[in-house]
Structure formats: C-alpha cells, structure tokens
Amino acid sequence: MFELVFFSLLNGIVTGLLLFMLASGLTLIFSMMGVLNFAHASFYMLGAYFAYTISLYLGFWVGLIVAPVIVGLLGALVERYGLRYVHRWGHVAELIFTFGLAFLIEEIVQFIWGKSTMAYHEPEILQFPLFTIYGQNFPAYKAFMLMISISIFIMLLLILTRSRIGLIIQAAIHKPNMTAMLGHNVPLVFMGVFGVGCALAGLAGVIAGPALGTFPGMAVVLGAIVFVIVVVGGLGSLTGAFVASLIIGLMQTFAISLDYSVNDLLSVLNISYDAEGAFRDLWSLSLPQVAPILPYLLLVLILIFRPTGLFGNRET
Amino acid sequence: MSETTKTASATVQASSLKRFGPWIGFLILLMIMPFIFTSNSAIFTMNLMGIFIIFSLSYNMLLGQGGMLSFGHAVYFGLGGFMSVHFMNYVEDGSFVFPIWLLPIFGGLIGLIFAIIIGSFSTRRSGTVFAMISLGVGELMAASSLIFVAFFGGEEGVSGDRTMGPESFGADFGPDKEVYYLIAAWVFVTVVLMYLFSRTPAGRLANAVRDNPERAEFIGYSQRKVRFVSFCASGLFAGIAGGLFAVNFEIVTEENLNALTSGVVLLMAYIGGIGFFIGPIVGAIVFTLLQSILSHYTDIWQMYVGVMFVLTVMFVPQGLTGIMMMHTAAYRMNRLGGLVVPYVRMGIPSLCMVAGIAGFLEMMHHVRGAAVGESTMSLLGIGFDTHSVMPWVIVAVLGIAGGYVMRSQAGQLKDAWDTANDPNTWQEEASS
Amino acid sequence: MSAAIELAGLRKSFGPTEIIRGVDLEIYKGERHAIIGPNGAGKSTLFHLISGRYKLSGGSVSLHGEEISNLPPYEIYRKGLSRSFQVTNIFPNMSVFENVRCGLMWAQGYKYSFWHLVDRETELNQKTVRVIEEIGLSARQHIPAGVLTYAEQRALEIGIAAAGGADVIMLDEPTAGMSHSETDQAMTLIRKITEGKTLVMVEHDMGVVFDLADRISVLVYGEIIATDTPENIRNNKAVQEAYLGVEAEE
Numbered sequence: 001m002f003e004l005v006f007f008s009l010l011n012g013i014v015t016g017l018l019l020f021m022l023a024s025g026l027t028l029i030f031s032m033m034g035v036l037n038f039a040h041a042s043f044y045m046l047g048a049y050f051a052y053t054i055s056l057y058l059g060f061w062v063g064l065i066v067a068p069v070i071v072g073l074l075g076a077l078v079e080r081y082g083l084r085y086v087h088r089w090g091h092v093a094e095l096i097f098t099f100g101l102a103f104l105i106e107e108i109v110q111f112i113w114g115k116s117t118m119a120y121h122e123p124e125i126l127q128f129p130l131f132t133i134y135g136q137n138f139p140a141y142k143a144f145m146l147m148i149s150i151s152i153f154i155m156l157l158l159i160l161t162r163s164r165i166g167l168i169i170q171a172a173i174h175k176p177n178m179t180a181m182l183g184h185n186v187p188l189v190f191m192g193v194f195g196v197g198c199a200l201a202g203l204a205g206v207i208a209g210p211a212l213g214t215f216p217g218m219a220v221v222l223g224a225i226v227f228v229i230v231v232v233g234g235l236g237s238l239t240g241a242f243v244a245s246l247i248i249g250l251m252q253t254f255a256i257s258l259d260y261s262v263n264d265l266l267s268v269l270n271i272s273y274d275a276e277g278a279f280r281d282l283w284s285l286s287l288p289q290v291a292p293i294l295p296y297l298l299l300v301l302i303l304i305f306r307p308t309g310l311f312g313n314r315e316t
Numbered sequence: 317m318s319e320t321t322k323t324a325s326a327t328v329q330a331s332s333l334k335r336f337g338p339w340i341g342f343l344i345l346l347m348i349m350p351f352i353f354t355s356n357s358a359i360f361t362m363n364l365m366g367i368f369i370i371f372s373l374s375y376n377m378l379l380g381q382g383g384m385l386s387f388g389h390a391v392y393f394g395l396g397g398f399m400s401v402h403f404m405n406y407v408e409d410g411s412f413v414f415p416i417w418l419l420p421i422f423g424g425l426i427g428l429i430f431a432i433i434i435g436s437f438s439t440r441r442s443g444t445v446f447a448m449i450s451l452g453v454g455e456l457m458a459a460s461s462l463i464f465v466a467f468f469g470g471e472e473g474v475s476g477d478r479t480m481g482p483e484s485f486g487a488d489f490g491p492d493k494e495v496y497y498l499i500a501a502w503v504f505v506t507v508v509l510m511y512l513f514s515r516t517p518a519g520r521l522a523n524a525v526r527d528n529p530e531r532a533e534f535i536g537y538s539q540r541k542v543r544f545v546s547f548c549a550s551g552l553f554a555g556i557a558g559g560l561f562a563v564n565f566e567i568v569t570e571e572n573l574n575a576l577t578s579g580v581v582l583l584m585a586y587i588g589g590i591g592f593f594i595g596p597i598v599g600a601i602v603f604t605l606l607q608s609i610l611s612h613y614t615d616i617w618q619m620y621v622g623v624m625f626v627l628t629v630m631f632v633p634q635g636l637t638g639i640m641m642m643h644t645a646a647y648r649m650n651r652l653g654g655l656v657v658p659y660v661r662m663g664i665p666s667l668c669m670v671a672g673i674a675g676f677l678e679m680m681h682h683v684r685g686a687a688v689g690e691s692t693m694s695l696l697g698i699g700f701d702t703h704s705v706m707p708w709v710i711v712a713v714l715g716i717a718g719g720y721v722m723r724s725q726a727g728q729l730k731d732a733w734d735t736a737n738d739p740n741t742w743q744e745e746a747s748s
Numbered sequence: 749m750s751a752a753i754e755l756a757g758l759r760k761s762f763g764p765t766e767i768i769r770g771v772d773l774e775i776y777k778g779e780r781h782a783i784i785g786p787n788g789a790g791k792s793t794l795f796h797l798i799s800g801r802y803k804l805s806g807g808s809v810s811l812h813g814e815e816i817s818n819l820p821p822y823e824i825y826r827k828g829l830s831r832s833f834q835v836t837n838i839f840p841n842m843s844v845f846e847n848v849r850c851g852l853m854w855a856q857g858y859k860y861s862f863w864h865l866v867d868r869e870t871e872l873n874q875k876t877v878r879v880i881e882e883i884g885l886s887a888r889q890h891i892p893a894g895v896l897t898y899a900e901q902r903a904l905e906i907g908i909a910a911a912g913g914a915d916v917i918m919l920d921e922p923t924a925g926m927s928h929s930e931t932d933q934a935m936t937l938i939r940k941i942t943e944g945k946t947l948v949m950v951e952h953d954m955g956v957v958f959d960l961a962d963r964i965s966v967l968v969y970g971e972i973i974a975t976d977t978p979e980n981i982r983n984n985k986a987v988q989e990a991y992l993g994v995e996a997e998e
Contacts, residue, residue: 036444082630089633092385095447096586097629099387103579104622111619111681220575224455231448289463296456303449304437515865517858524850527839533821534799534831535908536854545860591841 003134008253014142016249017149021204022222023229023241024156025197031236032172032193034091035083038098041223042105043198047071047205048214049113052120060123068202075198079191102219110216118214145207152200153242160238169193228295232302234312243310248295255294261286339508346500350493357608359492365604366499367560370506372584372596374553379582380590381514382546383526384439385447388454389581392551394461394573395430396423396558398468401568404476416481416489417498420559427555428548435547440540442529451575458574473569476562489563499560506553511593513549522546583625589635598637616681620674646736658725658732665721672715679707752777752812752916752946753798753829759806760790760797767793769970770807775916777812780947782957785967786990791950792834794967795920798948799831800824811916826854830914834921834950836901838908840894844885847893847904848911849876855912876911883907883937899930903937910941917942919949923956935960958982966990 026040050070051063058066078101086097121127122141129137160166168184205218212218229248233240262285302309349362371393378384400423406412407419438449461468468474479490487494513519521542525532529539562568571577580603588599603621610617632639646652675695682693683702691703700707753775760768767790775781783791796802798809800821808817816824839847849872856872858864866872880889883903888896893904902922910917922938923931935956938947951957957964958978965975968990974981981987 036448082626086630089629091443092379092383093629093633095385095444096582097626099579099582100622100626100629103583104619104626107616107619107622111616111677114684224451224575227448227451231452235444285463293456293459293463296452296459299452300449300456303445303452307441307445512865513862515867516862517853517864517866518860518862520846520850520866521853521860523842523846524839527841528837530801531833531837531839531908532850534801534825535851535912536822536825537860538820538822541860545862549862 003136004257006133007136007138008257009250010138011142012250012253013246014146014149014249015253016246017153018145018204018208019222019226019229019249020242020245021149021152022201022226023233023245024153024238025200026226026230027233027236027238027241028169028193029197030230032169033083033190035094035098036227036230036235037194037197038095038223039078039101039105040098040197040201041219041226042102043071043075043201044205044208044222045109045216045219046074046105047202048120048209048218049109049118049205050202051206051209052118052214055120064203064206067206068199071202071205072195072199075202076191076195078198079194083194084187084190102223106216106219113216115216118209120209120214122210141211145211148203148207152203156238165189225295228299232299232309234309237309237311240309240311248298251294251298252291255287255291258287261289342507343504346504349500350496356492359496361604361608363492363496363499363564364608365601366496366503367557367564368581368584368600368604369503369597370560371554371557372581372588372600373507373510374550374557375581376585376590376593376596377510377513377522377546377550377553379585380592380595381519381526382522382543382550383442383529384450384543384547385443385582386450386578387447387575387582388450388452388457388578389550389554390573390575390577391434391454391457392427392431392554393558393561393577393581394457394568394570396420396427396555397562397568397572398474398558399423399426399555400559400562401474401476401566402467404478404481404562404566405474408477408480413482415484416478416563417484417501419563420502420556423559423562424552424556427558428552431548431551435544435551439543439547442525442539442543454573454575454578458570461570461573468570469568471570473567473572475567478563478566492564495564499564502556502560506556507597510549510553514593518542518545518549583621587625587628587635589637589641591634592637592641595635595637599635602636614678614681615685616677619677649736651736654736655732658729662722662725662729665718665725667718668714669718669722672711672713672718675707675711676715679711750777750813751775751810752779753948754810754813755798755807756810757807758794758797758804758809760793760802761805766805767970768797768805771967771970771972773965773972773975775946775948776963777946778944779962780942780960781949782961782964783948783950783967784952784954784957784964789967790970791967792920795831795918795948795950799829799918822854825912825914828914829916829918830909830912831918832905832909832920832922834924836898836905838893838901838904841892843890844880844893844896844904845876845889848879848907849873851908851911852876852879855914879907879911882940884933899926899934902926902930902934906934906937906941914945916946916948919947919951921950921952923951923953931956 022040022044026037029035029037029040047067051060051067054063054066082097082101083094086093122144126139126141126144128140130140130143131138160170168189172184172186172189208222209218225248229244230241232248233242233244350359353359353362371389374392375386375389378386378389400419403412403414403419403422404416407414407416434453438446438453462470478495479488481489487497489495489498514522521532521537522545524535525537525539525542532539532542558568558572561572584599584603585596586599587602588597589595606617606621606624610620614620628635634641643652643655646655678695679693679702683691686693686702691701692699693702694700751774753773755771755773758768758771758773759766771794783794785791793802797804800816800819800823803818808815810816811824811827811829814827816827816829819827839850842850849866852872852875856869856875858869858872877886877889880886883906885896885900885903885907888900893901896904902925906919906922909919919938923934926934931953938949938960949960951960961978963975964978964981966973966981966984966987973990974984974987976984
C-alpha cells in the first residue's frame with residue numbers, strides 16, 4: 001500500500017507540475033487580456049512536434065532550448081496579427097478565434113507530420129531507472145521533468161515578484177489602462193506575455209512529448225484539463241492555478257491506481273443488485289474508469305457552488 | 317390615431333403575401349429538391365443538410381439570439397439521437413407501437429429535460445463562465461458516454477432499424493428519399509417554430525439580454541430566466557435534430573455528443589452568420605456542401621474548413637449572410653450592376669491565388685503520403701508527375717501572380733463599393 | 749401626502765470607505781424631487797441602492813410602504829419603480845422600436861411568454877408607437893439604437909424607463925452632456941412623461957432643477973443636509989456654503 005501511495009504521489013506531482021506549466025501561461029494571459037486562450041494546448045503540441053523534428057537533426061538538448069523559443073515567437077505573432085485584430089469584435093469573437101485556431105493547428109500538424117504517433121524519445125542519457133523501491137522503478141526522465149517544472153515555477157515566482165517587468169505585469173493585470181497611462185507600452189507587454197505563455201506551453205510539450213506521446217490528439221487530451229484547472233483554481237489566480245494543477249494531477253494518478261468500484265462499496269454495505277438491469281454499468285463502475293471524468297465533475301461542481309473558483313475573485 | 321401610428325401598424329400587419337411568401341417558397345423548395353438533385357449521394361447530402369439546419373439554428377438561439385457561447389451543444393443533439401434510436405429499437409422488438417416519423421419527438425423531449433437540468437445552473441451567467449460550464453458539461457457527458465455502455469453502447473454506439481415501424485403515409489422509410497421527406501417536413505416545422513420563437517416576448521427579451529443583460533433587469537426581467545427559456549428551447553430543437561440523425565443514419569455513437577460535434581455546430585453557425593435568422597441555415601448548407609464535395613476530392617478538406625473558419629472570425633464576423641446583407645443598400649438603389657465588373661476583376665485573381673495555394677498544399681500532401689516510387693497524381697482530372705519541376709512552377713506562379721493582381725485590384729473594388737453605397741446620391745434619387 | 753419612497757438610515761460602504769452615511773428621506777407621491785450635490789457626494793450610489801443595483805450595507809428602502817431592501821432590480825421594477833442611467837444604457841443592436849417594446853413587455857403582462865407573437869399584439873405595438881412619438885424618435889424607429897445621436901439615445905433612455913408606466917420614475921442626470929436646446933427639449937419630455945407620477949432625479953444643471961423640481965434634497969458626502977422647496981433651498985445658508993455658493997459664482 002505504501003509503495004502505491006508513494007508512486008502515485010510522485011507521479012501526481014510530476015503531472016501536476018507539468019499541468020501548471022500550461023496553466024500558468026493560460027492564467028497570465030487571461031488575467032491580462034481577458035482572453036481564455038483555447039489554443040493554448042495547441043502550442044504545447046507544437047512544442048513537442050518542433051522538438052521532435054529538431055531532435056532528429058540536432059539532438060534532444062537543442063530541441064529543448066530551441067523549440068520553446070520558436071513556439072513563443074509563433075505565439076507572439078498570433079497575438080500581434082490575430083488576436084489584436086479580432087479584439088475589435090469583442091471577447092466572444094476572441095474566444096471563438098482561439099477555438100478556431102486550435103482546430104486549425106491540429107489540422108496543420110496532421111498535414112505536416114501525419115496522423116501517427118511520432119517516435120520522439122527521451123535522450124539515452126536519461127533512459128535509466130533513478131531508483132527502485134519495492135521492485136518498482138522510477139525513471140530518471142520523470143525526475144528530469146520534475147526538475148524542469150520546479151525550476152520554471154521558481155523562475156516565474158522570482159520574475160513576477162522581484163523584477164521590474166514582473167511588477168509591470170502585475171500592474172497591467174489589475175489596471176491595464178492605468179499602466180498604459182504611466183507610460184508602459186501595454187500592447188508590447190501583452191505580446192510578450194502571450195509569447196512567453198506560449199513558450200512555457202511549448203516547453204511543457206517538449207518534455208511531455210517523450211513521456212506522454214507525440215500525436216495529433218495530444219492538445220485535445222490536455223487542453224480541456226488545463227481549462228478545468230484555470231477555472232477551478234479561479235480565473236486569473238496563479239496560486240489557484242498551482243493548487244488546482246496539483247489537485248488534478250494527484251486526483252488522476254490516484255484514481256487510476258486505486259482500483260475500487262461501486263461494486264466493492266455495495267458488497268461492504270451488504271447490498272445486492274441486479275447484474276442485468278439498465279443501471280448495471282453504474283454498479284460496476286470503478287475508480288480507474290471514472291478517472292477521466294473526475295476533472296470535469298470537479299469543474300461543474302465548482303462552477304455551481306463557487307463560481308469564482310478556489311482562489312479567484314472575479315466571475316467573468 | 318396619428319399618421320405615424322397608422323403607418324407603423326401597417327408595417328406591423330404586413331400584407332399576407334409578404335408574410336407568408338417566403339415560407340411558401342421555402343416549402344415548395346423543400347418539396348422539389350429531390351426532383352432536381354436525384355442522385356443517391358445528393359439525397360444523402362440533403363438529408364444531412366436538413367439535420368444540420370435544425371441543429372445549427374437551435375445553436376444560434378443561444379449564441380446569436382441570446383449571447384450564450386456554448387462549447388457543448390452536441391450534448392443535446394447526441395442525447396436526442398440516443399433516445400430516439402433506443403425507441404426505434406423498442407418499436408422494432410414490438411414492445412411499443414409508434415410511427416417512426418414521430419420518433420424525433422423523444423429526442424426533443426430528452427434534449428429539453430437535460431436542458432432544464434443543466435440550464436438551471438449554467439444560465440446563471442453568460443460570457444466566459446457560461447462557455448466554460450458548457451465545455452465542462454460537454455466533456456463530462458462525452459466521457460460518461462464511454463462508461464455507461466448500457467445506454468450509450470460504448471465505442472460502437474447504438475444502432476437500430478428505421479423500417480420496422482408501422483407504415484405511415486404509405487412509406488416504410490426504407491429508401492433515403494422517403495427519409496428525405498420525413499426530414500424536410502421536420503425542417504419546415506421546426507424552422508417555422510424557431511422563427512416564431514424569436515418573435516415572442518421570450519425571444520425578443522433574449523436579444524435584449526444579449527445586448528445589455530443589466531438593463532434588462534431594470535425593465536422587469538431576470539436575465540437568468542430569459543436565458544433559461546432560450547436554453548430550454550434550444551435543447552429541445554437540438555434533440556429533435558439528433559432524433560432525425562438517428563432515423564437517418566440508424567446509428568448513434570459517442571462522436572455525436574462529443575466536443576468535435578459541438579465545434580462543428582459553432583463553426584456552421586458562425587460561418588453562416590450568427591446575427592441573422594437565416595445565417596445558420598446558410599452555414600449548415602455551405603458546411604455540408606463543403607464536407608461532401610471537398611472530402612470527395614481531397615483528404616485535407618478539414619484544414620481548408622479550418623482556414624476558412626479562422627479567416628471568417630478575423631475578417632467577416634458577420635458571416636456569409638452578413639456579406640450578402642451588405643449588398644441590400646446597393647440593391648435597393650438598383651446599383652448592384654455597377655459592382656459586377658469590379659467583383660469579376662477581383663474574383664479571377666483571387667481564385668487563381670486560392671487555386672495556387674490549394675494546389676501547392678495538395679502536392680505537398682501527395683508527396684508526403686505517396687508510396688515510394690509513386691509520383692503521379694491528378695488534380696481536377698489533370699495528371700502529372702510531382703517529382704518534375706513544372707507543376708510546382710505553375711502553382712507558384714498562380715499563387716504569387718494571383719495574389720499580386722488581387723492586391724492591385726482592391727482599390728478599384730473599394731471605389732466601386734463606395735460609389736454604389738453612397739447615401740447622399742441615394743437620398744437625391746429617393747426624393748426625386 | 750403619503751410617501752412613494754422612504755429611506756431609513758440608508759448606508760453603503762465599499763471596503764473601508766462609506767459612501768452613503770445614513771440617509772433618511774421621504775419622497776412624496778406625485779412630487780418631482782431632485783437630488784443635487786457636489787461630485788462624489790454619492791447621488792448615483794443612492795440611485796443604485798434604491799433601484800436594487802447595489803446591495804445595502806445598512807438601513808432600509810420602502811416603496812409605497814412596502815420594504816424593497818436588497819430585492820433584485822427586476823422585482824423592484826415590478827413593484828412600480830423604473831429608472832434611467834447616467835451612462836446611456838440601451839440595447840444597442842436592437843431597433844429603437846424593439847428597445848421601447850421590450851420596455852413595455854413586462855408591464856403589459858407578457859412575462860416570459862413564448863406563445864404570444866409580439867407583432868400580432870396590437871395594443872402592445874400601439875403603445876410602443878405612442879411612446880416613441882412622445883420621445884420624438886418616430887422617424888428613427890427602425891434604426892439600431894446604437895447608431896442614434898447622443899441626444900437621441902438619452903431620449904430613448906428615458907423612453908425605455910418610462911414606457912412601462914411605472915408610477916415612480918428615477919432619472920439619473922437626464923440632461924448630462926446636452927446642449928441648451930437639447931436640454932430644453934429633454935425638460936419638456938420629462939414633464940410630459942412624468943405627468944401625474946412621482947419623479948426622482950439627479951441633476952447637475954441648476955436651471956433644470958429649480959425649474960422642474962417641487963422639492964430638492966442636497967446630498968453632501970453621503971448625508972442629506974437639507975430637503976426643502978427650491979425657494980428655501982436657494983436661501984439655505986448651509987447649502988450655499990456646501991454647494992450652491994460655488995455654483996453661484998460661476
């Protein structure tokens with residue numbers, strides 16, 4: 001039992017921090033520009049694909065550095081020539097624009113790389129078990145992912161709280177017009193934040209690609225979850241995004257590893273049921289089975305009972 | 317009664333021809349379509365079109381009429397489909413006697429019931445929160461549908477047989493053409509109903525709440541309840557569309573209620589134009605045509621649709637219908653003729669450019685996907701070798717020259733447009 | 749005379765700042781009552797509290813003797829209090845006709861009906877036409893409200909508020925930003941539309957206030973320092989010091 005909890009905890013943290021790399025960018029973009037970027041996970045996917053292509057020629061480590069930069073530049077271009085243009089039609093149009101973009105990027109990825117999963121692997125230097133407890137290996141690559149995510153997290157924290165640009169960003173989040181009046185180039189800050197947010201998503205893609213697979217559906221798989229995180233954490237709250245990332249990461253790994261079902265519960269309570277009835281699926285429901293719907297269930301419950309999210313202070 | 321009152325009530329009670337004319341035309345059009353397009357594939361496409369018309373109109377009750385952006389509208393469509401296909405099976409095994417052509421009613425009912433449940437909390441807010449709840453509920457339903465196999469049939473879905481019901485109107489609904497009339501009848505009835513809904517106090521207030529939710533509260537209306545009423549009506553019609561889908565395809569799967577279908581309906585409504593009642597109809601027709609024609613010729617049609625969607629959002633947020641409506645002023649002034657030549661001068665290079673770009677993409681796609689050694693492909697019936705230089709030169713010239721000429725023609729089109737729409741000259745003409 | 753609106757110990761704070769600091773006021777049925785005061789005195793906040801846009805921090809509001817504190821705006825409207833806004837607040841994408849018709853809908857008893865067709869409701873449409881005539885927008889009734897001129901939008905704003913025939917009408921700076929001739933027109937309109945009703949208005953234009961109001965309340969820093977007839981207010985020492993003095997020098 002201890003090993004189960006230990007490994008689930010570790011895996012949950014790895015997943016959670018990875019999710020936070022996406023969620024932090026999304027949250028920053030939302031709080032500054034009021035746009036929930038539907039295509040955010042698409043940039044994550046682009047990161048993985050770019051890194052894969054680069055790694056074919058120049059190796060994993062070059063890809064790790066270059067791919068996020070390219071993704072960040074792409075993101076900045078999207079903000080400058082797409083989003084800023086659509087802004088004139090209002091928020092709903094912006095949301096629909098990013099939605100369309102997500103769809104388009106998936107199609108373009110399929111066009112360029114095809115529909116199959118890419119053979120994108122971790123570098124050989126990281127292909128060994130870091131340690132073994134109770135006969136179970138913990139791969140070094142996961143530790144590497146953990147390290148990258150933690151250092152990004154610390155960097156973000158330092159930049160936002162200690163640097164001048166961080167202060168401008170915080171000011172722009174709370175009072176965009178006021179910041180512009182003080183002489184800061186807010187459109188430039190917006191473009192920068194959008195670009196950096198996308199670059200973070202790209203970096204997440206680079207390191208997640210080998211672990212979770214590099215395929216055209218990877219954006220959809222993660223995108224909706226990241227949305228859940230920013231809403232559950234509270235729109236515009238970085239702390240909330242962090243906590244929610246960990247909650248969702250842990251929830252998913254634990255739900256998968258704890259194999260209990262309603263059936264077990266019923267037999268503990270000594271209740272018998274009809275194995276052929278219309279609700280038979282309900283009685284045999286197990287935790288690993290419902291794992292994929294747990295985040296959405298959490299989202300709906302949060303939105304009903306606490307529309308501001310865990311740490312948020314605004315509703316729309 | 318004063319003069320203005322009289323004219324106003326005259327406009328309100330427009331002559332019956334003007335009022336019913338379009339509807340009679342619509343009905344006749346629906347009836348004669350299968351005689352114009354007789355092939356099986358045409359009937360198939362038109363059936364799908366009819367279903368999508370209802371579905372996207374129901375979607376626009378939310379987005380266009382009520383200002384609610386939903387990313388999970390397929391939930392009601394899919395549930396309507398599943399419910400109907402289950403009832404189809406009950407009819408088949410004889411536990412239930414019911415005419416097949418009325419089955420979509422069950423789809424509508426389940427859509428309505430779920431809309432009441434979900435709408436009771438999701439319509440509290442509009443804007444981003446509403447969009448997020450709809451997304452969450454959509455994902456929740458899609459994920460659940462793979463778990464609850466008894467109702468949703470898992471990955472394979474649930475299939476049925478529409479011909480097993482009692483005969484009605486001398487039809488057993490075996491051939492697609494008979495189903496066409498079934499769908500056409502439902503399209504007519506539901507389009508009329510949805511139009512009429514937009515003319516009721518609830519429909520008018522939906523517009524008011526869309527425009528300015530706060531002010532609506534100061535004229536006596538709870539914005540939440542106004543949205544709720546629209547939401548329920550929308551769920552009902554989406555369910556009916558789903559029911560028709562079940563009757564037409566005799567199979568409903570998880571795909572019918574997942575995010576992809578929710579995205580498609582948003583795309584249809586938006587491309588058609590959400591600001592107009594007929595916008596989603598135009599969008600559904602265009603999308604279905606694109607889907608059936610393009611997918612016939614190319615594998616990458618979805619990418620074209622994606623490009624078109626993004627361009628629409630960026631440059632023509634009023635949609636295709638909006639573009640058509642932009643011409644009404646010029647039309648009233650009888651000046652559309654002046655625009656024909658400028659449009660042709662603009663259109664030909666634009667077409668060349670699009671052809672060049674599409675040709676390039678198709679060739680790229682072919683080169684990537686083709687087996688080793690195979691290098692011939694055909695575009696529009698022209699066969700050629702992708703490994704030779706000439707085809708690449710041709711598409712490059714088409715694309716670049718087309719784009720260049722197109723840009724040079726933009727000025728004259730703008731001038732022609734301004735002349736055609738100049739209100740000053742119009743007023744002179746109107747008063748004379 | 750009985751009270752149309754009665755405020756008792758009304759308070760409102762935003763965080764640590766108290767904007768309305770205990771307002772007691774009785775507005776008589778059928779009178780035209782103006783609320784004046786320097787900028788930032790809390791006039792608009794007071795309106796928002798009465799009409800249900802803001803929640804109260806303390807005290808109570810009664811309409812015709814019935815307590816309406818903290819009811820949602822639509823409930824208050826249904827009890828017979830309608831208002832306009834300082835910043836124009838209309839339905840921009842709908843025609844003028846639709847704007848006014850929506851303003852009439854609840855009062856005509858349609859509620860959330862989806863079984864009436866609005867175009868067939870002759871009485872509703874006739875009433876709409878009459879209101880549009882009164883606000884002088886007949887020639888513009890089929891134009892989207894968003895493209896009207898500023899003065900026309902202000903007139904529409906008042907029209908929507910008054911359309912439903914509420915017996916207490918609150919107007920928040922109806923003539924703000926208008927030229928002299930536009931102000932005169934607006935005053936005629938206000939007079940006409942509030943005939944036999946209770947009017948509460950916030951107004952900066954002293955000409956309008958002294959011309960139109962039966963009684964005036966002076967609100968300074970969240971407190972009412974005087975409520976009286978225009979003549980007495982003009983001669984009130986405290987008021988002159990706090991507010992009118994500055995105006996008189998202009």
